């Protein structure tokens with residue numbers, strides 16, 4: 001195997017080469033949440049401390065005293081990611097460390113549901129932390145139960161096919177924008193360059209910064225592990241999960257303009273959790289996605 | 302790259318435990334390659350050296366060695382993302398035989 005095959009060119013890597021996440025972790029094959037962590041740490045570097053509540057990531061990292069990450073992790077109670085990060089930041093400042101970036105890293109259940117109160121409190125006080133919600137659209141760690149981030153139509157173990165979820169996904173970005181925090185961004189594992197760019201930008205801002213990251217979960221979505229990136233990309237391109245940022249709660253900017261917005265049908269069809277949906281129900285999903293996109297276009301002016 | 306087979310760290314007493322909450326060793330002793338039932342194989346004659354497989358591997362089990370992607374089979378879980386995302390289709394997933 002070698003050079004004789006072809007002249008080697010220099011590889012141009014589009015994201016930082018540093019690898020603060022190591023192999024040997026416990027995530028399922030094709031886990032999007034794992035890639036989200038990898039990209040975030042590439043952007044923030046080693047001078048970072050994480051606060052992780054109960055969620056898949058509390059397991060993925062590995063059992064104490066080992067870890068898959070090169071940064072300290074404070075494992076905290078399910079509802080306390082934002083308040084723990086607030087305390088860690090305050091503690092570090094008391095011992096004179098003003099540089100370390102403190103990140104609360106939680107799932108959608110820990111953010112949209114049980115951790116919302118602590119998150120709202122921290123955001124209202126404008127605590128100097130980055131809060132990242134990796135969204136796999138259900139409580140995956142405990143066996144795929146519905147959360148308020150689970151979208152309309154989805155099967156979960158608590159919303160079985162006969163009683164699939166009929167309520168839409170909670171709009172967490174609008175909730176956070178209403179707190180008028182300095183920076184909010186959505187990101188997707190299919191667009192790591194955009195993710196890294198926005199995370200680096202956030203690092204340089206003071207105050208509460210919130211990231212909503214789309215993280216496909218083959219186990220919970222009943223999708224093929226090799227489709228994780230493809231699904232995330234489709235969700236961006238069909239405006240199911242658009243990439244945008246919000247500054248000071250009101251300045252919206254769309255990061256990826258969609259010239260020809262794709263239909264949601266193909267995206268839904270690749271996932272077992274939506275298999276039962278009829279054409280009429282899929283049209284309802286499309287109408288909801290279109291309405292959300294129109295609203296976003298207006299906000300971004 | 303980090304050392305492959307990390308030594309198991311054993312604390313003899315509480316006094317040896319670190320004060321700060323942090324890891325005392327990485328998880329690399331856990332060879333997740335054993336989870337795999339299909340393996341990616343890279344055909345260098347078709348590889349355009351774009352680094353996309355490296356970028357999207359969730360382990361990350363693809364290293365860049367001499368400007369080529371090299372799969373570390375001690376850790377690759379066989380998810381198939383690299384083969385799916387490769388723009389020149391030079392990675393194929395083949396069945397593992399024991």
Ligand SMILES: Cc1ncc(C[n+]2csc(CCOP(=O)(O)OP(=O)(O)O)c2C)c(N)n1
Nearest residue numbers: 054055056078107108109110138139140141
């Ligand atoms: C107070 C409390 N209630 C319930 C649990 C059980 N629990 C642990 S993880 C989890 C689900 C987490 O879901 P999410 O935040 O979406 O993260 P994911 O597992 O999907 O990554 C639950 C219900 C807990 N640890 N603490």
Ligand code: SF4
Nearest residue numbers: 028031056140217219
């Ligand atoms: S259940 Fe889903 S989010 Fe959790 S480790 Fe597995 S793939 Fe990742």
Ligand code: SF4
Nearest residue numbers: 358377378380381383
């Ligand atoms: S099959 Fe999955 S785990 Fe293995 S090298 Fe490819 S992307 Fe990485």
Ligand SMILES: [Mg+2]
Nearest residue numbers: 107108138140
């Ligand atoms: Mg979840």
